[in-house]
Structure formats: structure tokens, C-alpha cells
Amino acid sequence: GENVExxxxxxxxxxxxxxxxxCTYSDSASNYFPWYKQELGKGPQLIIxxxxxxxxxxxxxxxxxxxxxxxxFSLHITETQPEDSAVYFCAAIVTGNQFYFGTGTxxxxxx
Amino acid sequence: xxxxxxxxKFRILKxxxxxxxxxxxxxxxxxxxxxxxxxxxxLKLIYYSVGxxxxxxxxxxxxxxxxxxxxxxxxxxxxxxxxxxxSVYFCASSQDRVAFFGQGTRxxxx
Numbered sequence: 323g324e325n326v327e328x329x330x331x332x333x334x335x336x337x338x339x340x341x342x343x344x345c346t347y348s349d350s351a352s353n354y355f356p357w358y359k360q361e362l363g364k365g366p367q368l369i370i371x372x373x374x375x376x377x378x379x380x381x382x383x384x385x386x387x388x389x390x391x392x393x394x395f396s397l398h399i400t401e402t403q404p405e406d407s408a409v410y411f412c413a414a415i416v417t418g419n420q421f422y423f424g425t426g427t428x429x430x431x432x433x
Numbered sequence: 434x435x436x437x438x439x440x441x442k443f444r445i446l447k448x449x450x451x452x453x454x455x456x457x458x459x460x461x462x463x464x465x466x467x468x469x470x471x472x473x474x475x476l477k478l479i480y481y482s483v484g485x486x487x488x489x490x491x492x493x494x495x496x497x498x499x500x501x502x503x504x505x506x507x508x509x510x511x512x513x514x515x516x517x518x519x520s521v522y523f524c525a526s527s528q529d530r531v532a533f534f535g536q537g538t539r540x541x542x543x
Contacts, residue, residue: 331473354530365437365523365534366476411475418483419464419527425475 324349326414328424335402336432343427345412346394352414352422355395357386360409360426369410370397402431435459439524439535446514446542454509454538456524464527465507466491467499469520470537476523482507514542 325348335341345355353374358366372379372386372395379386383402388395399406412424440455458465463484468476478491482501496518498510507526511518519542524535 328475356530356532358532358534363536365525365536366532367534368531371531415530419530419532420481421466421478421527421532423468423476425473 324352324414324416324422326412326422326424328412328427330427331425332428332430334430334432337402337404339402341399341402341406341429341431343397343410343412343429344394345396345414345424346392347414347422348393349414349416350390350393352416354415355386355388356413356415356421357397358411358413358423360411362408366409366411399429402429404431404433407431437524437526437533437535439522439538441538442536443539444541446511446540448514448516448542450514451510451512452514454511454522454524454540456507456509456535457505458507458524458526458533459505460526460528460533461504462526462528462533463504465501466525466527466532467497467507467509468523468525469493470523471520479509479522511540516542518542 328345356371359369360366385398437458466481467479480499482488522538525532
């Protein structure tokens, strides 16, 4: 099956700086890559996604890039704010609705 | 919309006890999942279902059972609880590749 690796496991940035989280996947047939944000005591929530026919997607301060050749995708958060502090999960989907999640990145934004 | 609702939110079990974690969704999604989340280990899939009457094992099914008699409900059963089952459990449902998670159940087995 698919194997998704996520780095780093923890990340601290100063408020206003950018944060980048990277994921790699193993199955070249994966074609959908969502990112989830999990705040303390809550379930993960979808924040952005990208499909394999697109190289980059932006939504305000959040962007995701995909390199199909290298089989990696990244989450970029610009102008970070304290409310961005959370655990972020990447995922890959090969077919249907079978999600393969990364191990998560705990992001801390220091005011 | 309530989305995905899990009960209970917290539970302490003694070794060998059994319990059922409840999950219900009101979005008419065909796909439903149970994950466990251990510190630093991400989300591990326990069981999933592609529709009423159909269930299948995920990565870590041992010690658990599920049923899916209706589209809305997907309960997870723990038989003979063990300390290794101490974890946070998340139920999710999805449609068109977008997953919605419940708030989680924090289970401690002592």
C-alpha cells in the first residue's frame, strides 16, 4: 500500500515568519493530497487539498505544492499567526476514499 | 449540521472490560472510518466501511470489531480491553475524498 512520510515532526517559528511542512509518498498512482489541521482537543479538519493534475494551489496564507516526478508535496504557511499553532497532517489517496496519513507535524508559532 | 458525532468523549476502562464507542454522521456519507491516534504516531486506520453492511480491516484491527447496519452509524467495539488500547479514537466519514472527523474519544485502560 501507500506510504506517506512527513517532516519535520515538530516546528517552531516566530510570528510573521513562514512555515513549510513536507511530505513524500511512495505510490505513483496517488492522485489526491489533502492537508488537515488538528487543534488541541479536536478532530482534524481539512484546510487545503491538491489534485495530481495541478502543481500549486493557494488559499490566502496557505499554499500547497506538488511535484509528481519526485513524489513529494508541501504545505506553506506565510505570515504565521499564533492561531496557526496546531498539528498538521498530510495525506495521499490512491483510489476511492482510502486515506494514507503522514505522522503529523506539531507547529508552534511564537508570539 | 452536526457532522460526525462521537460518544463518549472520555472513558476509563479496566483491563478485560469491554465497551462500544459510538459514531454517527448526518451527511449521508457512504465511507466511514475508525482511527486511533497515539502520541507522535499519526493516525492509524483500525476499520473502515464503504457502505451499510460492508466493513473491512485497516492497519491495526486486532482487539476491535465494527458493524455498519445503517449509513449513519458505525460503532467500534473493544472486547477485553488492554493497556495497549489506551489512545485517542477518531471516527470519520467521507464523500468525494473529503473526510470529516469527530471530536475524538480519549480512552484509558488501567
